[in-house]
Amino acid sequence: MERRKVGILGATGMVGQRFIQLLANHPWFEITWLAASDRSAGKPYGEATNWKLDTPLPAQIAKMIVQPNTVPTAEQLASGEVPRIIFSSVDSPIAKELEPAYANAGCAVISNSSAFRMAPDVPLVVPEVNSDHFGLLETQVSRKQNGGFLVTNPNCCAIGLVLALAPLEQKFGIESLFVTTMQAVSGAGYPGVPSLDILGNVVPFIKNEEEKLEEEVGKLLGAFKADETAGTGSIDLLDAKVSAHCNRVPVIDGHTECVSIKLKTPASYEQMVAAWREFQPLRAHHLPSAPLHPVEYDEAENRPQPRLDIARGNGMATTVGRLRPCSLLDWKFVLLSHNTVRGAAGAAILNAEILAVMGKFKFAGARQEALVNA
Numbered sequence: 001m002e003r004r005k006v007g008i009l010g011a012t013g014m015v016g017q018r019f020i021q022l023l024a025n026h027p028w029f030e031i032t033w034l035a036a037s038d039r040s041a042g043k044p045y046g047e048a049t050n051w052k053l054d055t056p057l058p059a060q061i062a063k064m065i066v067q068p069n070t071v072p073t074a075e076q077l078a079s080g081e082v083p084r085i086i087f088s089s090v091d092s093p094i095a096k097e098l099e100p101a102y103a104n105a106g107c108a109v110i111s112n113s114s115a116f117r118m119a120p121d122v123p124l125v126v127p128e129v130n131s132d133h134f135g136l137l138e139t140q141v142s143r144k145q146n147g148g149f150l151v152t153n154p155n156c157c158a159i160g161l162v163l164a165l166a167p168l169e170q171k172f173g174i175e176s177l178f179v180t181t182m183q184a185v186s187g188a189g190y191p192g193v194p195s196l197d198i199l200g201n202v203v204p205f206i207k208n209e210e211e212k213l214e215e216e217v218g219k220l221l222g223a224f225k226a227d228e229t230a231g232t233g234s235i236d237l238l239d240a241k242v243s244a245h246c247n248r249v250p251v252i253d254g255h256t257e258c259v260s261i262k263l264k265t266p267a268s269y270e271q272m273v274a275a276w277r278e279f280q281p282l283r284a285h286h287l288p289s290a291p292l293h294p295v296e297y298d299e300a301e302n303r304p305q306p307r308l309d310i311a312r313g314n315g316m317a318t319t320v321g322r323l324r325p326c327s328l329l330d331w332k333f334v335l336l337s338h339n340t341v342r343g344a345a346g347a348a349i350l351n352a353e354i355l356a357v358m359g360k361f362k363f364a365g366a367r368q369e370a371l372v373n374a
């Protein structure tokens with residue numbers, strides 16, 4: 001099968017590097033375009049980036065010239081000079097300006113930034129949890145005009161959290177939850193938090209993080225309501241109270257979260273663990289990046305731990321442990337998720353894989369007849 005050409009906007013950053021690592025031998029996608037800021041444009045990628053990952057930078061990527069962030073013309077898209085599928089990993093203020101412009105030009109933009117996550121016509125998706133929310137794509141003007149669209153993946157803490165919550169919401173319903181995060185320094189990008197602020201320390205504040213986590217859980221676990229006559233739809237937010245404390249801790253990769261939860265229907269320990277272990281909603285699709293078990297429950301009394309459990313499911317699984325009764329709510333447990341793999345680049349790639357399976361990559365000039373309602 002010919003691989004689809006993809007590009008990365010913000011390719012030199014922490015998340016951009018993860019995209020390169022995870023897409024290096026991807027069976028469905030091939031990187032043909034890399035872009036970043038004016039600081040990097042025009043340089044070979046190997047010179048422009050400060051490679052921080054534990055696998056070597058692929059030689060053919062190191063040689064690629066970083067492109068400027070300029071929105072592509074119809075000719076550049078038609079000729080394949082700029083690919084139609086763009087993974088975006090730029091900061092929110094830049095994303096606000098560039099991502100809609102790329103979608104309007106005719107690109108499928110799959111974004112990591114927070115800029116449009118809560119926009120009513122933009123799907124915020126974790127494929128195992130709410131791929132039906134892609135129905136919102138049909139409300140985007142660019143989609144109707146030229147096939148371009150914008151989808152987002154959630155905040156790095158929200159992804160691990162909703163993977164653990166979705167099976168509980170489906171089986172028992174969630175009334176309220178209280179979550180305290182311990183977030184890795186790679187979540188702040190590079191160079192991120194100064195070493196003198198974080199070594200031997202905990203910083204109990206990450207700007208806007210608690211608000212993002214609370215509201216994104218509501219959208220992710222909300223229900224997509226299709227409007228058949230208009231061919232559109234909207235999301236009914238989850239009717240549950242969510243309260244978050246977010247902290248930065250001196251861990252390199254892996255966000256740990258302590259959760260207390262109140263359910264609508266009582267559940268036993270065995271029922272909770274079975275709900276997590278039986279959760280395999282993508283199994284039939286055989287997506288290259290989907291872990292067989294998106295939620296792994298570990299019975300050991302001292303797990304999960306970032307150093308020991310971060311690579312489960314190739315960094316795409318959420319590890320849950322320490323389920324025990326909570327004297328304030330019903331149950332409490334601990335979860336761990338890889339913030340730059342499952343929490344960022346891997347999440348966007350999984351979104352692209354499910355979008356490919358759903359037939360959503362259809363663009364003007366390529367297959368005009370299949371544009372709308374593809």
Ligand code: NAP
Binds near residue numbers: 015037041189190339
């Ligand atoms: P980062 O390491 O600071 O990287 C930022 C990237 O954006 C770099 O490639 C940078 O290029 C590029 N950039 C800056 N200004 C630009 C411009 N005007 N036009 C085009 N590109 C520009 O940040 P990061 O950690 O990778 O995060 C990227 C995005 O992903 C953010 O929105 C962040 O919130 C989100 N996110 C991060 C994580 C995580 O765990 N790190 C998780 C989930 C979501 P230069 O090198 O040329 O400056």
